[in-house]
Amino acid sequence: MRILLSTYGLRGDVEPLAALGAALQAHGVEARVSAPGDAEFAALLARAGVTMAPAFAPVREWAKEMINRSRSASPEDRARLISAQAAEIVARQYEALSTAAEGCDAVLAFGLFPSCAAARMVAEQHGMRYMLGTFCPVWLPSPHNRPHEYPSHPLPPGVTDNRLLWEMDIRTKNALFGEAVNGQRASLGLLPVENVRDYVYGNPVLLACDPTLGPWPDSDLIDAVQTGAFILPDERPFPDGLEAFLDAGPPPVYVGFGSISVAREAGFTAIEAIRARGLRAVIARGWAELGPVDDRDDCFAVGEVNQQALFGRVAAVIHHGGAGTTVAAARAGAPQAIVPQIGDQPYWARRVAELGIGANDGAVPSAESLSAALDVALAPETSTRAAAVAGKIRTDGAEVAARLLIELAGQPSR
Template sequence: MRVLLSTIGSRGETQPIIAVAVEMGKLGHEAVVCAPPDFQGWAESLGVRYIPVGPELHGTAKRPPSGPVMAEQRQQMIDGTVAVQFEAVGKAAEGCDVIVGGGGLAIAAHSIAEHLSVPYVYAAFAPITLPSPFHAPPAFGLLGEQNTDDPAEFAPRWEAERSRWNTMWRRPLNAQRELLGLPQIEDVRSHLFTDRPWLAADPVLAPWPGSSDMEVFQTGAWLLEDPRPLEPELEAFLTSGEPPIYFGLGSAHVPPALARAVLDATRAAGRRAVVSRGWADLDISEGSGDVIAVGDVNQRLLFPRVAAIAHHGGAGTTTVATASGTPQIVIPQNFNQFYFAARVEALGAGVAIREEPTGDVLRTALARVLGDPFPAVATTRGEQIATDGAGVAARTLLDVCAGRWPASSEPAV
């Protein structure tokens, strides 16, 4: 069997599908990943066949929004993105028995599967991105939206989101479908998500609340079994003193003053720090022997060895952080990160910062999570997080190819 796993997202979407590709290989089957070029070398080092699509994403974290983009320019960019995806995914899908679209921007995956007459699976990485009467869609802060917990707002927000999907994507999507001889689609979101999506998220950290319109199968989070050891310099740092604090915002935009705030907060707490440079290439040149900067690192090895984890709230990072049993400080920037920040707080595994992370704010948050009851609660929550979601997904894909679709998961709440 051969499976194509497609996404157009950043590491938060690409790493999970690479994890499933690795699990498919363990089962003796072939997997092809079609994703942005940033992650090609890393995936191939794991033995995964990789076909790049679109431009590199790295570096966008350094560029905060500078104002609205002209509608014509934005639409030209969307048209180009759709065309590039159809070309790349179409080539990558040759000989595949099933196609997986990971995340909402994998626009071409369902159409290519339809064209080839093979099964298609849509995978979401957070419950809040799937329509439900029990939550609103995640807000796009760049569009001036704010998140809401008001149930009266849920249905109107989902309808507005449906309209936005159609306005942005329906015309270019249908143009490419016409070239393949496929019928036009009326609703982009329902076409991409289907009525039987998969939810690649942990049911304790990110439970599916239920929906009257979809049968959701929750696999658990797709975590990569990273074989890499920690770098010798980092290993030496960890063993030379008390557990440090980890700071990292991944591919998110980093506030310019964050490096200074990190150093102020950790030193005020009498702690050392491990600082991830991230895509914004965070500068800690003012640091001394109490701070070490790291690049891409094996979080599953590192996180259990630190005293607290401050991060941006991405789906993958939050899952690994929660599974580590280490208390967290979540600094959400956009989209579903606010959802995961709220879930960490709801589980008692940490606190969220919803304001500028100044030195004073970080000091207060650190003092909270390092004291009772957070370490003990975080340990308990860590024991509840499953880590085999990628294996579940790989085995279930075999069933899908055999014509056996999984039963929907019972809502957790």
Template sequence: MRVLLSTIGSRGDIQPLVALALQLKTLGQEIHLCVPPDFCDWIESLGMSVTPIGPELQSTGKVSPSAAINPTPEQRQQMMEGTIATQFETIAVAARGCDMIVGATALQIATPSIAEKMGIPYVFAAYCPAVLPSPRHAPPVLTLLGDQPAPAMTDYSGLWAQDAQRWNDHWSSILNKQRTKLGLAPLNDVRSHILTNQPWLAADPTLAPWFDLADQTVFQTGAWIVPDDRPLSRELEMFLDAGEPPVYFGFGSTRVSADLSQVMIQTARAIGLRAIVYRGWADLLLVDNEPDCLSIGEVNQQVLFKRVAAVVHHGGAGTTTAAAQAGVPQVVISQHYDQYYWAQRVHQLGIGTAHPPVPPTTDSLTIALDRTLKPDVVARAQSVATEVRSDGAQVAAQRLIS
């Protein structure tokens, strides 16, 4: 069987699909991926073919003080139309000869229509429960559209109804125009079309359970994790060996301002700990050359996180899961989409602290880290680690070929 795995986004969106791809390859399936060009060399080095889609994304991690972060409505409309046209053209080519398509992230607007036109199965996978409608939780927070985290409610159905309407308002005319070109009927419920009526949830059931257990339409596989056997660099090993476990600060591909480095390092020093700063797509740099701080690039989190005192991060699904699996307490500074959900779960599980959803100051981050490093939180993080599974990609691969 030839399977196309397709997504658009940062490394946190691509890496789980690579985990699934590797499992499918082990089971003798022919795999092709369609992802942004930033990740093509990595995927090809793993022995899999790939079709690039869209522009490189890494430059979006930096925030220029003079740049407008939010596009105008006209600019946003042009970007949306261009994105959908590119998806229909590129994914259709990538899917030729495939027997099935797996799409991840809700930005896969074109993928289910292409599968429908080809007459082949389509599976949508979410990496977080908050992506899938349920009265038990709020929809993802789209800060670019002015969203704010929802207050606590007993029933979020009203917010999900608004979310469905926004999907239609933003995407229906663009999507239906492309569907007409393919000879497909127009849609009146875009969100249901994208998410499908039987979505998969590629998230750990301890960290992110699907609360509606009676809802058999959602299949929870567990998180899709790429096994990582890369050694740490000699420089990093020497730094770790030179003192007490440091605090890891990393924000992945998230847009953050350059002054965040100063806040992070001042915070570590305020509580008497050393700091490791992951440069990430924002290219965060150290504020001085003191020996208590180290700047690093891409790293094996599965190994590093077991050797740090705490992980301070943006709340991506992958980083949250990696920290939980390592048994290290964490501070989540959420900014958009599903990050608020992960911050909430870290707090609810008692394995760390949800920083208020505002830019951190030295004082606020010091308070959050002091709370996170308390013995009971550390012990709870170590306990929860024993419950986090690592076989999600295997479960999904077996289900796909069964």
């Protein structure tokens, strides 16, 4: 049996699929992961022992180009840009996944909506089973949450009926992605679909997040199978000098914002707030290439690092609220201060605050707001609560999903 796992996204999209691929292979199933061909993702999948099939383009330069294109655009222009990008992604990703899918029995697709649309069409053409996956409940139709708001397609003010808003979401996705999806279908000789959202989502959807951090109240709008987060075990040693830095004083505060554009300003503000409390910092460079602001010995910069080991030795974690970092910190019992920016990050920041395991600083941190968030994270009651929640985080999500996919792949396609 061979299963294709597909995503187009950042590290938080790729690492969970490395974990799932490893879990599948432990069951004797060949796993193949289609992901952006960036060197860091190739190394990650090699570490997990999972075969990589490169997606249509590496993501780092592509993402920077898309950000630059949209930065000065009006909401209407951004909507047109989204539609144009979608058409490019669907066509190019369809070609990449068609090659990757050879000999596969099923495909599980995560990541950007157009990439998942391409995966659905590849499954349809190859006669494979298909399933959509997501890492956060906020993306799924539910009476308990509102849909994502797109440029030039704002949610109407004053409307609180989430069912109505999710009906509107169908029209929004048709407007933004319908031409891309149905244009590709026409090129393949397939009939158009009237509801591109439900076509791409399918039913059920695999929800790969921890039920304590991201609970899924049952929804009659879609069925979701919640497995828990996919966690890739990490046994890597610390980089040179980090162990000695950790041993040289009290637990430091970790600061890392991944690929988020606010990282540089927020990083400097975080270091100032940490130093004001007489604490030390471990700084993750990330895409913004953060680092110490001077030559004092109270900061240590790291690149790729074993978060599972590091987060168990820090006083708190300041980060952007990505799903992977959030669950890693929660699992380690590390209090969190989150500076959410896009996508599902505000959801994770809100959940961390609701659980009492950290603080939500908001999208535009100031020295005062980040200092207040750090006060919450470093409070003794937050540490106590974080330790209690750590014991509730599931570690078997990849195993649960692997068994589900094996069962799915053995069923006839439809």
